[in-house]
Amino acid sequence: MMNGTWKVDARDGKLAMAHIYVAFVALALGGLAGLLQVLVRSGKFELPAGISYYTILTTHGVLLGLVLTTFFIIGFQFAAVSRTAGTLSDRVRFWGWVGFWLMTIGTAITAFYILIGEASVLYTFYAPLQAHAGFYIGLTLVVVGSWISGFAMFAHYAKWKKAHPGQVSPLLTFMSVVNMVLWLICSLGVAATVLFQLIPWSLGYVDRINVLVSRTLFWYFGHPLVYFWLLPAYMIWYAIIPKIIGGKMFSDSLARMSFILFLIFSIPVGFHHQLVEPGIDPAWKYLQVVLTFMVVIPSLMTAFSMFATFEMYGRSKGATGLFGWLRKLPWGDARFFAPFIGMLFFIPAGAGGLVNASHQLNQVVHNTIWVTGHFHLTLATTVVLTFFGAAYWLIPHLTGRVMTKAMNRLAIIQTIVWSIGMIFMSSAMHFAGLLGAPRRSAFSTYGDAPQALEWVPYQIAQAVGGTILFIGIILVLIIVTNLAFFAPKGETEFPVAEVAEQAERTPLVFENWTLWIGIAVVLILIAYTVPFIDMIQNAPPGSKGFKLW
Amino acid sequence: MMHMHKYEKIWLFFGIGSLFVFLAVLGVGAFAQGTQPPSCLTTIDPEKVDQTPPFDKPGLVKTGDNEYQLNIVASAFAYTPNQVEIPKGAKVTINVATKDVIHGFEMAGTNVNMMVEPGYVSSYTQTFDKVGEYVILCNEYCGAGHHLMTAKVKVVEQ
Missing domain, CATH: 1.20.5 (Single alpha-helices involved in coiled-coils or other helix-helix interfaces)
Structure with missing residues (x-):
């Protein structure tokens, strides 16, 4: 089972670490922007020097939603494929660096136009608000860079397959490939709107833009994007956590099956972000709602698998009773504790997600701050705490250091601080959203409307939670800096779990890419062809660009 | 298997x-x-909203026994009209169109919540059974004055 090296090659480690540095710089700056936002929204604080709330909001969304995630994920996956399918070839590593620099330069260009106030269009950049062309060009470089890194990973996988005919690929490599295939298919949508609509329009080559087509292409990308964030967390849960606690993986085949289901069902679902908008027939919206809910199946499988792993481990250590196994888990180990808390937060996060995607219930919460509360549970807690937990062994593994007991204790405190901050902030957001408070808005009492005044106490609670979370960001930055530059030299394990003895052999069918990508494409065509043709055939006159900030 | x-x-x-x-x-x-969910398929020229009925005369129109149309024009950063009185128990079809960018149209405390996009009419029918004051606000970012874009609906005894 164990192919490849036990230690990630130093050159591959450098590539992975370059990505991770950018990710944590983005966390620092994006986190600061988040702190400023919650303070403004409390109504007790105003931004100095005429800085716009919406510039800060755009910065926050782009840095944390796009930069932190994409860089950490690609860095982690390069390390994971190198660890499990062998050291990267010089060519693959070269292209990995090309991808890294394109993404970094693209980020710098985009950030520049945001910070000079030429692109306060938020990270969803809905037309006909028109940013400077440089904003879109920078984002294009980020996406193209990520594609190059994706193809580098595919090439590495193909080489492994050629060298091991008829063998099942290493699980983490397989999962990385699934995630990059998902990313590639979905980012074609955002690339299409940026390259064929937004860039020519912002440069003045065309006057008008079809707004609904642009939004639809964006959301074709926007939902699978969240699975692109989530799947690396699932990789860590399935294939790494069992090893950290000292147990075995429950089943290799079920893990692969759940990843394939995510690949198939996370793309043809973008309409659930467009449920309350005109121009789309509700029957097509309902079809995509049904497809959206199919990801419940792999999520249930994952939940079962995780807790089965934990229970099997606890019982193997002599635990008795219904829940005795809980006590055997390594609560003092931050590599386990942070991702585990992330898993727990996924329970309310998932439940809220069901509400959001429900055909009718969406109308109650759409664009209220409930939605912001929701994705601060999914992305900003479940995914991010899992990434932090991974950083606690990945960074010292790659830099040849070890995490001290003191740093481990700080990481446990960090997780607790994060949980407390998020319970305050996210709960307040959920409740205020149910009362109607909008997302993505600076402080306002809407002409002292009695309803809007009711939201203010919740907004103060958000500021309290957000401030606690910012302390959490400072703590994780201290830990990460220590692990990268100051921790004692030594060997840290890159944990990779083995499969339990009683689990079945994994069939090769999961690597029949033609089959799975074929099914994904067919579902996308079924879900999108007719409504998309409708949008173009019945299109209203297009829109000129507006710069209203 | x-x-x-x-x-x-x-x-x-x-x-x-x-x-x-x-x-x-x-x-x-x-x-x-x-x-x-609101899914109106009617299109409109976004540059001619002010000339296109019913948005050339925005406001509340009685269309039948206890039935009304409320036609509202959205633009950065205001709704026209921005004060409306609705008789209690009225069944109101709300039509909204935008002259510029995408806006939101949310009436807090009710199920009225829809995207307003250039080129389309957004429509939703709601019966107002409770007397009171409801705030309408823009819940999709539309520019510097987004958080100031608001209107008021009063549901009053007949």
């Missing part, structure tokens, strides 16, 4: 079973009872 643990089969059977019951409830609500 892949082997699954007995407990996992039970877990997935009830999980997937309740998922399909849930989707059936949504489907019956949508197609048998007609509770669909």
Whole structure:
């Protein structure tokens, strides 16, 4: 089972670490922007020097939603494929660096136009608000860079397959490939709107833009994007956590099956972000709602698998009773504790997600701050705490250091601080959203409307939670800096779990890419062809660009 | 076929079973009872909203016994009209169109919540059974004055 090296090659480690540095710089700056936002929204604080709330909001969304995630994920996956399918070839590593620099330069260009106030269009950049062309060009470089890194990973996988005919690929490599295939298919949508609509329009080559087509292409990308964030967390849960606690993986085949289901069902679902908008027939919206809910199946499988792993481990250590196994888990180990808390937060996060995607219930919460509360549970807690937990062994593994007991204790405190901050902030957001408070808005009492005044106490609670979370960001930055530059030299394990003895052999069918990508494409065509043709055939006159900030 | 643990089969059977019951409830609500999200298919030239009926004369119009149309024009950063009185119990079809960028149209405390996009009319019918004051606000970012874009609806005794 164990192919490849036990230690990630130093050159591959450098590539992975370059990505991770950018990710944590983005966390620092994006986190600061988040702190400023919650303070403004409390109504007790105003931004100095005429800085716009919406510039800060755009910065926050782009840095944390796009930069932190994409860089950490690609860095982690390069390390994971190198660890499990062998050291990267010089060519693959070269292209990995090309991808890294394109993404970094693209980020710098985009950030520049945001910070000079030429692109306060938020990270969803809905037309006909028109940013400077440089904003879109920078984002294009980020996406193209990520594609190059994706193809580098595919090439590495193909080489492994050629060298091991008829063998099942290493699980983490397989999962990385699934995630990059998902990313590639979905980012074609955002690339299409940026390259064929937004860039020519912002440069003045065309006057008008079809707004609904642009939004639809964006959301074709926007939902699978969240699975692109989530799947690396699932990789860590399935294939790494069992090893950290000292147990075995429950089943290799079920893990692969759940990843394939995510690949198939996370793309043809973008309409659930467009449920309350005109121009789309509700029957097509309902079809995509049904497809959206199919990801419940792999999520249930994952939940079962995780807790089965934990229970099997606890019982193997002599635990008795219904829940005795809980006590055997390594609560003092931050590599386990942070991702585990992330898993727990996924329970309310998932439940809220069901509400959001429900055909009718969406109308109650759409664009209220409930939605912001929701994705601060999914992305900003479940995914991010899992990434932090991974950083606690990945960074010292790659830099040849070890995490001290003191740093481990700080990481446990960090997780607790994060949980407390998020319970305050996210709960307040959920409740205020149910009362109607909008997302993505600076402080306002809407002409002292009695309803809007009711939201203010919740907004103060958000500021309290957000401030606690910012302390959490400072703590994780201290830990990460220590692990990268100051921790004692030594060997840290890159944990990779083995499969339990009683689990079945994994069939090769999961690597029949033609089959799975074929099914994904067919579902996308079924879900999108007719409504998309409708949008173009019945299109209203297009829109000129507006710069209203 | 892949082997699954007995407990996992039970877990997935009830999980997937309740998922399909849930989707059936949504489907019956949508197609048998007609509770669909706002999905108006009418288009409009975004540069001629002010000249296109009914938006050339925005406001509340009585269309039948206890039935009304409320036509509203959205633009950065205001709704026209921005004060409306609605008689209690009225069934009101709200039509909104934008002259510039995308806006939101949310009446806090009710189910009225829709995207307003250039080129389309957004429409939703709501019956107002409770007397009171409701705030309408823009919940989709539209520029520097986004958080100041608001209107007021008063539901009053007939």
